[in-house]
Amino acid sequence: MRLLLDTHAFLWFIEGNLNLSDSARQLIEDENNQRFLSIASLWEMSIKVSIGKLELGIPFTEFFQQQVYGNAIALLEIRAEHLDILAKLPFYHKDPFDRLIIAQSVVENIPLVTKDGAFTNYPVVLLW
Numbered sequence: 001m002r003l004l005l006d007t008h009a010f011l012w013f014i015e016g017n018l019n020l021s022d023s024a025r026q027l028i029e030d031e032n033n034q035r036f037l038s039i040a041s042l043w044e045m046s047i048k049v050s051i052g053k054l055e056l057g058i059p060f061t062e063f064f065q066q067q068v069y070g071n072a073i074a075l076l077e078i079r080a081e082h083l084d085i086l087a088k089l090p091f092y093h094k095d096p097f098d099r100l101i102i103a104q105s106v107v108e109n110i111p112l113v114t115k116d117g118a119f120t121n122y123p124v125v126l127l128w
Contacts, residue, residue, distance in 0.1 A: 002034045003027055003127065004076065004105050006114035007041040007097065014067045021128050024113050036076040037068055038104055044097040081107045092121035 005013070005028065012020035013028050027033055042064055048054035056063045068075065078100065086103035093099055093116075102122050105112045111125035119126055 001027070001030075001032070002036065002108075002110045004036045004038065004101065004108070004110040004112050005041070005073070006101060006112060006116060006119075007044050008115065009113045010037050010041060010067075010073070011045075014071065019115070021115070024115075024128050027113060027127060031072075035071070035073045036108075036110060037073050038076045038101050039078050040097045040100040040104070042068075042075070076104055076108070076110075078104075079107075089122065093118040 009020060009024060009028070011017070013025065028035060045054055045056075045064075046060055049056060049060055058066075067073075082100065082103045085106050086100055089099055089103060093102065098116060098119070101112065102119060102124055104110070105124040106122070111127050112119060113127045115128055
């Protein structure tokens with residue numbers, strides 16, 4: 001199964017945070033599943049690091065090398081097709097990064113691992 005991790009699901013997974021549900025953790029840990037993280041998530045995290053809302057403890061480049069590639073998570077690039085769907089999404093959810101991740105899930109037909117309840121308003125498969 002292919003999985004697209006929302007930013008918080010990725011961070012909670014690598015931190016071992018108990019806010020990540022057991023079923024979400026099992027899905028992410030299952031080596032038979034192909035895990036993806038959107039470039040939008042890296043973009044969001046880099047902004048949060050720069051404004052002091054996210055502390056990584058190591059340089060950002062080192063962080064994503066260790067945590068993304070080290071956990072065999074593939075990066076999902078942003079493509080024009082994603083932006084086309086993004087432009088058409090209703091504004092149930094205001095966060096621009098989440099909206100882009102939703103659009104990627106729609107275009108790529110990849111279930112989203114997220115706890116974000118606002119995602120339920122969109123035509124995506126949610127796993128938690």
